[in-house]
Amino acid sequence: MNFDEIRNQIDELITLYIEKREESKTFTPVENKVQYAGPVYGPEEIKAMIGSILDGWFGVGKQARAFEQEFAAFLGVKNSLVTNSGSSANLIALSALKANEFRRKLEPGDEIITQAVTFPTTFNPIIQNGFTPVLVDVDLGTYNPNIEQIERAITSKTKAIVILHQLGNPNAMTEIMDLAKKHDLIVIEDTCDALGSTYDGKLVGTFGDMATFSFYVAHHMTMGEGGAIAVNDNGLNLICRSIRDWGRACACPICEVVKNPDKPCPFKTKSGILPEGYDIRYVYTNIGYNLKPMEFQTAMGRVQLKKIPEFIKKRNENFNRLLKTFKDYEEYFILPESLPKAEPAWFAFPLTIKDSAPFSRRDFLSYLEKRNVETRLFFAGNIIRHPAYLGLNFRTVGSLSNADKVLRDSFFMGIYPGISSEKMGFVTETVREFLKEV
Ligand SMILES: Cc1ncc(COP(=O)(O)O)c(C=O)c1O
Known part of the structure; x- marks a missing residue:
């Protein structure tokens, strides 16, 4: 058998396995649990994941790059960046606000408005990055803050709003963006629970400077664990990417130095301290983390996105x-x-x-x-x-x-x-x- 024939057999067996499993599922009230959430997938997702594993590249690679493009196209934004969780996406987005390269850079102690009814890892990165959270109440029924509540919280120290679309319920984004413009505030939308929701006919997660998404099993689509950032500004996209990838200066999707060893690297560092010609792959422009997913997760994400x-x-x-x-x-x-x-x-x-x-x-x-x-x-x-x-x-x-x-x-x-x-x-x-x- 050649490789293609073996792959076909693997795919057929996966289909058979999933079909059999679905057939064997029965529901007996009281005896069987009605879960509040869970992954919903077919053989296509498993085939995509196994296919990616068999391709033999486990770190972020072509599947992840394709997912990022497809996700950005779905939202209608310029850039998206895949992460290993929604929490990581929030951590990156908030960390980007204090990056040296960010032209609207925030300082320690700057105030960020957010709602008191929240998810811990929506709130935590505000503290972890040394900003001061300013908490506003929510309305009962929408579980989001109203525009007057947000306006009342703004002072000369306010620099950003982290707004969460509660359980998929959109905030008044047009009005929030008008307010943000008036007071020169950065807006981050936690869209982890709200993929596909719209306000004023526009997808939430596409209004603010950055938006975050979660692909944990309970969410609208899943990669098992996973997340993403949507960002229109190209500079901010590069900062987020750097923070996700250890803080490194590299920005090419596929390393140009590796592709073309004779050509000089298109990116130059500003630092005068590093030795001349220091390998760009090991130059760090941000205080970063490693918050990348595995390649096979993004292969699953590509199938789920279509659904x-x-x-x-x-x-x-x-x-x-x-x-x-x-x-x-x-x-x-x-x-x-x-x-x-x-x-x-x-x-x-x-x-x-x-x-x-x-x-x-x-x-x-x-x-x-x-x-x-x-x-x-x-x-x-x-x-x-x-x-x-x-x-x-x-x-x-x-x-x-x-x-x-x-x-x-x-x-x-x-x-x-x-x-x-x-x-x-x-x-x-x-x-x-x-x-x-x-
Ligand atoms: C609103 C909100 N933000 C952030 C997160 C964190 O996402 P993750 O579980 O992918 O880290 C969640 C998690 O479910 C969430 O509901």
Whole structure:
């Protein structure tokens, strides 16, 4: 057999394996868990990953470069940069703000506005890079800050806004960008939960100076673990790339020195200290990390990206089924809301139990969990209530009472495409069962 024939056989076996596995899956209510999230993939993803492994290059290579181009084209931005997680993407984006080469460079202690209901690794890079977080409250229902809340937080020290599109629900990006322009603020959009959501007809993650994405298994598309940054500015793209890749000065997708040893490297370093002709591959222009994914992950990402429209359709169908059910119980719950110009690609279905409800969050969630219906708390709720942040230097605007309410009484339910119509039927029936008794 030649190589192509062996590859074909491997592909056929993968298809057979995945088909058999799907056939063997059955759903018995209560006995089998309804997960809140999980990877949804077919033989194509496995074939792409195995194919990439068999190609024998494991670090970032041609698959990763193709993914970056395809992802940038999907978003309609100039550059995208693949990373090993959404957390890494946030760390790189915030680290880039203090890079020497960044023309709007921030200084230690500069203030960055962000919402109190957040994900830890959206918030942490603000602290890790020596900036001062300024926390604003969110509205219950959208779980995003409103424009007045953000405006109220701006002082002469404010240099940036890190805004997170909560569970896929878009922020008022047109208005936020107008505000940012007026006050000369940098905007970073955490779009980890919101790939495909739009505001004013434009994809979120394409408004700000940089946007971050996560491809962890719970997200709209997955590479197992993974993430990306979207960035229009070419200079900022090179800084992010450098920070991802140890801080090195190299910027060519494929090393020009390796391709053409007789030609001088197209990049020159400004440093007068390094010996003349020092190999550019070992010159460092940023304080960097290694936050690259493995090549096979990006091969999976390329297949998943093509499925985004169908994934979003299914997520929103499941969302609407839950909405229809919970609308009958509005006296007990604050239902999810989005802004008039927003078209969310929902990550999950958020709910907050009203103060007047005759049951607690714990009562409701344990009823669901006992019937094997998974739920999740609203990430960190109010982040500053967590032990890690005690004694931290930050500023808050207002009392953050809604963020505290989220901490106490909010949660979300799963809507991912792996929840079949049958499973969703069981979930809504279980919800009604509990609520008819209260
Ligand atoms: C809003 C938000 N930002 C950042 C992250 C971090 O992404 P990752 O898990 O890929 O590090 C997550 C994780 O799920 C998230 O939900």
